[in-house]
Amino acid sequence: MNKVPSGLKYSKTHEWVEAQGDGTVRVGISDHAQELLGDMVFVELPEVGSKVSAGEECAVVESVKAASDVYSPVSGEVVAVNESLVDNPEKVNQAPYGDGWLMTVRLTQPDELAALMDADNYSALVEAEAH
Amino acid sequence: MPFIPHTEDELRAMLAVIGVDGVEALFDEIPADLKAGEMAALPAGVGEAALSRLMSVRAQQDSGALCFIGAGAYQHHIPAVVWDIASRGEYYTAYTPYQAEASQGTLQLLYEYQTMIAGLMDMEVANASLYDGASSLAEEVLMAVRANRATKSRRILMPRTVHPNYHKVVDTIVRHQGITVEVRDYQGDSACIEVAEWQDEAGDLAAVVIPFPNFFGALEDVDALVNWAHARRALVIAVVNPLAMSLLKPPGQWGDNGADIVCGEGQPLGIPLSSGGPYFGFMCCRQALVRQMPGRIAGQTVDLEGRTGYTLTLQAREQHIRRSKATSNICTNQGLMVTTATIYMALQGHAGLQSIAAACHANTRALLAQLSAIEGVRAVFTGPYFHEVVICLPVPATEVLAGLAAQGVLGGYDLRSDYPELGNAMLVCATEICSSADLDTYAQALQRVLQAHPALSS
Numbered sequence: 001m002n003k004v005p006s007g008l009k010y011s012k013t014h015e016w017v018e019a020q021g022d023g024t025v026r027v028g029i030s031d032h033a034q035e036l037l038g039d040m041v042f043v044e045l046p047e048v049g050s051k052v053s054a055g056e057e058c059a060v061v062e063s064v065k066a067a068s069d070v071y072s073p074v075s076g077e078v079v080a081v082n083e084s085l086v087d088n089p090e091k092v093n094q095a096p097y098g099d100g101w102l103m104t105v106r107l108t109q110p111d112e113l114a115a116l117m118d119a120d121n122y123s124a125l126v127e128a129e130a131h
Numbered sequence: 132m133p134f135i136p137h138t139e140d141e142l143r144a145m146l147a148v149i150g151v152d153g154v155e156a157l158f159d160e161i162p163a164d165l166k167a168g169e170m171a172a173l174p175a176g177v178g179e180a181a182l183s184r185l186m187s188v189r190a191q192q193d194s195g196a197l198c199f200i201g202a203g204a205y206q207h208h209i210p211a212v213v214w215d216i217a218s219r220g221e222y223y224t225a226y227t228p229y230q231a232e233a234s235q236g237t238l239q240l241l242y243e244y245q246t247m248i249a250g251l252m253d254m255e256v257a258n259a260s261l262y263d264g265a266s267s268l269a270e271e272v273l274m275a276v277r278a279n280r281a282t283k284s285r286r287i288l289m290p291r292t293v294h295p296n297y298h299k300v301v302d303t304i305v306r307h308q309g310i311t312v313e314v315r316d317y318q319g320d321s322a323c324i325e326v327a328e329w330q331d332e333a334g335d336l337a338a339v340v341i342p343f344p345n346f347f348g349a350l351e352d353v354d355a356l357v358n359w360a361h362a363r364r365a366l367v368i369a370v371v372n373p374l375a376m377s378l379l380k381p382p383g384q385w386g387d388n389g390a391d392i393v394c395g396e397g398q399p400l401g402i403p404l405s406s407g408g409p410y411f412g413f414m415c416c417r418q419a420l421v422r423q424m425p426g427r428i429a430g431q432t433v434d435l436e437g438r439t440g441y442t443l444t445l446q447a448r449e450q451h452i453r454r455s456k457a458t459s460n461i462c463t464n465q466g467l468m469v470t471t472a473t474i475y476m477a478l479q480g481h482a483g484l485q486s487i488a489a490a491c492h493a494n495t496r497a498l499l500a501q502l503s504a505i506e507g508v509r510a511v512f513t514g515p516y517f518h519e520v521v522i523c524l525p526v527p528a529t530e531v532l533a534g535l536a537a538q539g540v541l542g543g544y545d546l547r548s549d550y551p552e553l554g555n556a557m558l559v560c561a562t563e564i565c566s567s568a569d570l571d572t573y574a575q576a577l578q579r580v581l582q583a584h585p586a587l588s589s
Contacts, residue, residue: 042422042447047280060456067447067456 357386
């Protein structure tokens with residue numbers, strides 16, 4: 001049973017967003033996504049200072065069987081990335097909502113958050129995809 | 132066709148099982164107007180006996196002549212044991228190594244090849260080879276543009292002293308990918324790049340290409356060029372002759388930090404000239420850049436029982452996984468050529484390669500001395516060189532080469548079309564296979580050609 005924490009927002013492409021309360025959000029991939037991808041071996045993160053747009057690729061997660069694009073759920077500027085993933089990519093599998101976070105983004109269009117799914121809707125999406 | 136394993140009866144039985152009338156019906160998805168049809172322009176096939184005769188005649192065309200042409204492909208002695216081993220069925224027809232469980236021999240060989248070539252270049256990692264030196268350079272240009280996150284530039288500096296064919300191949304491959312290759316000229320006397328000339332270079336660069344030796348056989352000032360490039364945050368792409376690297380400073384030791392990516396033509400390592408191919412391109416890089424390196428990479432690991440095993444690794448770079456975002460569309464390597472090169476390198480060892488390289492250089496020096504003793508013939512450049520050198524003649528090189536060929540001597544490579552400013556110049560090379568009698572033969576043949584030339588015999 002995948003974990004879908006209630007306080008987060010989710011995108012259709014299985015990324016989660018956590019508001020930090022200061023105009024920035026933390027972004028990662030969901031438990032459902034990490035389980036599908038398998039054991040992570042490498043994470044390619046964006047450069048701090050680069051601009052991201054909602055719906056566009058911003059990172060790549062590489063597992064033993066595939067390399068998958070991560071799509072930014074929001075638009076803004078990358079202010080931090082999780083450098084510890086360079087040496088420990090497995091954190092994405094072990095703690096996708098915690099230590100396996102990917103990046104922190106300063107929002108340029110906060111209204112985008114409203115378009116993202118809440119936990120219940122995302123759970124429904126995952127259910128539907130299973131069939 | 133005697134080599135198809137199925138009989139007519141078997142074909143009919145198979146078609147009956149799947150419920151199809153004839154083999155043609157299996158291709159009915161292809162629109163009729165796209166089918167190739169009869170191909171009437173092709174001549175009728177010939178049998179094995181006639182074909183063997185034809186190929187024998189063709190093979191005789193260049194045989195018997197003394198070869199003093201280098202220019203990117205070199206005639207070296209290939210010990211008999213090399214192809215004796217490489218011709219074994221296990222090596223000769225072993226197919227693709229994608230199934231590790233069925234390809235341990237091939238994969239181990241690739242791993243050993245990678246280890247040897249990386250060692251020769253003093254670099255950290257190598258791939259399992261690409262098609263040839265020229266396309267390897269193009270791949271490295273693409274790789275440098277991808278990998279250089281510091282400048283994010285799409286500009287490359289490439290000296291005019293890189294092989295002209297490599298320039299053309301790189302242009303073909305990168306021209307429509309938004310990458311600009313800017314060519315920089317050499318200094319008149321040394322045939323090399325003068326770093327001081329580059330002090331005014333403006334703008335960011337993704338990489339600088341450094342040939343060593345360069346197309347003229349001359350030795351660029353690699354330490355100065357590498358340090359210049361790194362100070363500008365550009366990556367260094369080295370294009371080298373593998374045999375030369377046993378004797379000269381290998382790219383991993385250039386400048387303060389070494390070259391970043393290395394490529395070159397592997398033909399000198401036990402591959403025959405074969406009218407131009409197949410050859411192979413080698414590629415090495417720093418560990419930090421390995422995820423941007425294209426091509427196959429064999430890795431060493433352990434199986435479930437802890438036994439050493441080999442497998443293709445870092446495959447998420449490749450197009451069967453990464454598709455349009457892959458480092459390259461290449462999904463193969465020059466397996467047989469690399470097998471040959473590995474056997475050759477194992478046989479010669481580093482010391483063996485060094486003595487071959489030294490013999491090549493000694494013979495070229497001797498050849499230059501003998502030829503420049505002839506009236507009207509002189510070396511064009513001063514400065515150090517490796518196993519190739521440019522000489523200038525009193526009359527056009529094409530005419531001299533024709534006269535030499537008529538006497539069984541392939542004298543060199545005419546430089547006029549690629550470097551018209553050099554006039555009657557040609558590139559000559561003497562490898563370890565030349566005896567002093569061969570050098571005498573060349574000198575005497577050249578003497579005769581010049582004496583008989585209408586422009587000179589007045």
